[in-house]
Amino acid sequence: MNSIVEQFNRAFIVNNRWTLYFKGLGTTIEVAFFAAILGIVIGTVACLANMAKRRNGKRPIFSWIAYAYIDVIRGTPTVIQLMIMWFVIMKNSTNGVLVASLSFGLNSGAYVAEIIRGGIQAVDQGQMEAGRSLGLSRTQTMMYVVLPQAFKNAFPSLLNEFITLLKETAIVGYVGMSDLTRVANQISTKTYQPFMPLVGAAVIYFVVIKVLTILFNKLERKLRESDNR
Amino acid sequence: MNTQNKAADQDRVMIRVKNLTKYFDDNHVLRGINYEIRKGQKIVLVGPSGCGKSTFLRCLDMLEVPTSGEVWLDDVQVNSPKTDINKVRQKMGMVFQHFNLFANLTIMQNITLAPVKLKLMSQEEASEKALKLLRRVNLEDKADAYPHSLSGGQQQRIAIVRSLEMNPEVMLFDEPTSALDPEMVGEVLQVMTELADEGMTMVCVTHEMAFARQVASKVIFIDEGVIKEEAEPEEFFTHPKDPRLRDFLSKVLK
Numbered sequence: 001m002n003s004i005v006e007q008f009n010r011a012f013i014v015n016n017r018w019t020l021y022f023k024g025l026g027t028t029i030e031v032a033f034f035a036a037i038l039g040i041v042i043g044t045v046a047c048l049a050n051m052a053k054r055r056n057g058k059r060p061i062f063s064w065i066a067y068a069y070i071d072v073i074r075g076t077p078t079v080i081q082l083m084i085m086w087f088v089i090m091k092n093s094t095n096g097v098l099v100a101s102l103s104f105g106l107n108s109g110a111y112v113a114e115i116i117r118g119g120i121q122a123v124d125q126g127q128m129e130a131g132r133s134l135g136l137s138r139t140q141t142m143m144y145v146v147l148p149q150a151f152k153n154a155f156p157s158l159l160n161e162f163i164t165l166l167k168e169t170a171i172v173g174y175v176g177m178s179d180l181t182r183v184a185n186q187i188s189t190k191t192y193q194p195f196m197p198l199v200g201a202a203v204i205y206f207v208v209i210k211v212l213t214i215l216f217n218k219l220e221r222k223l224r225e226s227d228n229r
Numbered sequence: 230m231n232t233q234n235k236a237a238d239q240d241r242v243m244i245r246v247k248n249l250t251k252y253f254d255d256n257h258v259l260r261g262i263n264y265e266i267r268k269g270q271k272i273v274l275v276g277p278s279g280c281g282k283s284t285f286l287r288c289l290d291m292l293e294v295p296t297s298g299e300v301w302l303d304d305v306q307v308n309s310p311k312t313d314i315n316k317v318r319q320k321m322g323m324v325f326q327h328f329n330l331f332a333n334l335t336i337m338q339n340i341t342l343a344p345v346k347l348k349l350m351s352q353e354e355a356s357e358k359a360l361k362l363l364r365r366v367n368l369e370d371k372a373d374a375y376p377h378s379l380s381g382g383q384q385q386r387i388a389i390v391r392s393l394e395m396n397p398e399v400m401l402f403d404e405p406t407s408a409l410d411p412e413m414v415g416e417v418l419q420v421m422t423e424l425a426d427e428g429m430t431m432v433c434v435t436h437e438m439a440f441a442r443q444v445a446s447k448v449i450f451i452d453e454g455v456i457k458e459e460a461e462p463e464e465f466f467t468h469p470k471d472p473r474l475r476d477f478l479s480k481v482l483k
């Protein structure tokens with residue numbers, strides 16, 4: 001019993017160690033937040049590019065690039081992507097959050113692209129036809145009619161993607177960043193008692209994600225109540 | 230315009246279809262359709278399910294791309310790669326079986342989106358015109374509603390209004406009443422009849438034979454990818470010549 005209290009003390013109280021966890025959590029959330037924003041932007045652009053077709057039915061070059069991007073990102077481990085970004089592409093950068101956000105943003109973008117594609121495909125084809133029959137271009141109809149509906153369709157999956165992203169950032173320790181996971185790991189190495197720090201980190205992740213899930217569910221319900229379909 | 234010119238304008242060929250064919254992969258749906266539609270005419274298309282009525286109609290405004298042949302609107306070849314199809318479509322309204330109102334927009338936004346985004350009208354002009362049209366179909370109180378809150382009949386009337394807002398030269402209807410509950414068919418047909426009376430050029434796929442009799446200038450029977458018969462409604466329904474048309478009519482008129 002005593003030793004549990006002792007372990008707790010050494011994991012969280014000594015030297016105000018608990019502040020380190022929250023600093024780590026701060027990094028985790030920061031990276032996830034910027035990556036999510038980047039992911040939505042890149043994902044939307046990549047999705048539209050990937051779905052683009054010429055009048056003759058063939059894909060333009062940029063469409064192939066988007067296709068390759070989505071394919072490669074989804075077909076390689078996130079850790080490798082992160083290490084390539086860190087040790088190769090941006091090896092001169094000292095801004096860890098920037099590099100990690102970029103890497104995770106590019107990673108998430110590929111998944112977001114597929115989520116949005118699903119959202120677009122779930123929009124009735126008649127919506128595009130109606131827009132086109134009025135003389136609106138494909139792009140205009142996409143912008144004003146199809147995409148707003150597609151985002152709404154994709155909303156639950158996008159929130160899910162954000163939660164996945166938040167958990168995936170746990171690997172940034174690989175490139176030396178002090179996120180929540182790495183902090184917990186460092187403290188357990190220091191104290192030779194991994195139980196408390198790791199379980200503590202797990203609890204913090206869980207609580208944050210639980211709170212987010214509840215908020216997201218509320219948001220989703222609100223959106224559905226105001227459903228104009 | 231003197232009377233002679235006016236008469237000539239009334240007789241002007243508006244849509245000209247030459248040797249139109251359409252394949253879906255190996256499915257040879259349209260096998261050479263030739264037809265001319267004059268300004269102010271109301272053409273009703275009938276034929277068995279799957280004979281290509283929708284395909285023909287959709288080829289007129291390039292929602293389907295013809296495999297070969299020509300479609301002309303006035304002096305513009307609609308299916309030429311050089312033609313700006315969006316410009317052509319502004320002059321051709323299309324009403325769909327399933328209404329296809331924009332689900333994310335209010336009725337007013339549905340009606341004004343195209344003319345405003347295409348910079349044909351200011352938002353004020355577009356809204357004003359929309360209100361006038363909505364009043365005509367007795368739906369002005371629905372301006373701020375969303376499509377899902379309206380009945381099928383109301384949605385279809387709005388869809389017609391949305392097309393009319395663009396001041397089209399011709400209106401295409403693809404089974405506009407087929408998805409409606411029976412009690413709502415009348416309200417939509419009434420709007421279409423009024424439109425016909427005002428002189429709108431119309432091409433209409435429908436199973437409403439009474440409407441065809443009352444409104445059509447010509448009725449066309451499409452079968453096996455070609456126009457098998459064309460006649461004025463009285464002649465078409467009382468003295469059908471083509472045996473397959475007789476067979477078809479005996480089924481639909483019961």
Ligand SMILES: Nc1ncnc2c1ncn2[C@@H]1O[C@H](COP(=O)(O)OP(=O)(O)OP(=O)(O)O)[C@@H](O)[C@H]1O
Nearest residue numbers: 253254256258276277278279280281282283284285
């Ligand atoms: N987009 C498409 N891709 C492939 N085949 C199609 C497509 N649209 C239509 N077809 C085929 O073309 C043929 C004609 O279809 P179309 O919809 O024009 O018939 P229709 O006369 O309008 O029939 P209905 O009375 O059932 O509406 C059918 O065999 C149909 O399966």
Ligand SMILES: [Mg+2]
Nearest residue numbers: 282283284404
């Ligand atoms: Mg059809």
